Amino acid sequence: MNICVINPNYYRSSGVTMAIRRIHEAVQPYGIENHFVSCRYGDEEEDVSWMATDRLEHLALMSGHPRVFWRSVKRLKDLLDAWDIDLIHVHHRRLSMVLTALRPLLRRPVLYSGNLTYGFSAPFWLLSPRRAIAVTHSVRDNILATTRTRNIEILGNPTPFPRQCPAIDLDAVRRRAICVARFVPVKGHATLIEAWALLRDRGIDAELVLVGEGPLRQSLEQKCQALGLGDRVVFRGYVADVRSEYAQSLFAILVSSIEGQGIVTIEAAAAGRASLLTDVDGSRDCLPTERKLPNALPFGDAGALAEALAIWFADPAAVAEEGRAFFDFHQGLNSSKVLGRQYAAAYERSVG
Known part of the structure; x- marks a missing residue:
């Protein structure tokens, strides 16, 4: 299965970036192939060293300039076809709304990962994703309270654990x-x-x-x-x-x-x-x-x-x-x- 992961950026100190990397590493044994899109949103230093260069693209999907935005959407549509993408996994609320609205054009299901709790937003309520992952019960309850999304799974942030608890000196x-x-x-x-x-x-x-x-x-x-x-x-x-x-x-x-x-x-x-x-x-x-x-x-x-x-x-x-x-x-x-x-x-x- 081919997944297109989309995030505003892959800032090296971001917990979401670390979560995306850990998910990527954790699903490797199960035949999941990840491709990545960064919107280069912000000026923080990214860490994309763990991504294959031919599976990473930078697209201005958060641009406020209509011509730049639609050019990026067209490029995304072409990439989804070229990469034979089955599912778009997005880890950002605003991007989730954009991609949900574009679903008829992109012709791929969108899965939203909720990583924080938010107040009510009318646009997000109107453009609620059909399916979501919440990292905790608190985030799931927040999504239920502030959106129309009802198909929500609770899956946390994968982290490598040793078999035994490490000793403390x-x-x-x-x-x-x-x-x-x-x-x-x-x-x-x-x-x-x-x-x-x-x-x-x-x-x-x-x-x-x-x-x-x-x-x-x-x-x-x-x-x-x-x-x-x-x-x-x-x-x-x-x-x-x-x-x-x-x-x-x-x-x-x-x-x-x-x-x-x-x-x-x-x-x-x-x-x-x-x-x-x-x-x-x-x-x-x-x-x-x-x-x-x-x-x-x-x-x-x-x-x-x-x-x-x-x-x-x-x-x-x-x-x-x-x-x-x-x-x-x-x-x-x-x-x-x-x-x-x-x-x-x-x-x-x-x-x-």
């Missing part, structure tokens, strides 16, 4: 936590840094490793300096493979104001690390029922975050046990082995 990592996220307001870095200052004021000597890139990096570095955290907060920048970073940390943190399903939380779980999360859609879905440590914190509350962090750092052995709970929970739901088979079956149903 508590002596080496007991004072270090990691946050992997783009430096943008919704990820809550400012609150996290404020919480770290509160930890310091309580006499807790802990290191925070921040992995990522984005427009807020400079202002966040300045905030750390102003709070006297220069020796406690480390900015790693962009890291292509974060597995070694998780291995050097006791636990992960993701304190966003909104998530669909934090792929970094699943990556941390695959490394045997628990994640301290905010009580928001998407992140709630990533919490195992067997957890024992405080979690699901209010967004933007530095005091509550500092209190939870103090409890986690006070008992590294309990954090390691929490990591095993996260590992077991997500290995059964979101491992590449499990989801590769499920995505291939979902593609078959979408075409049928």
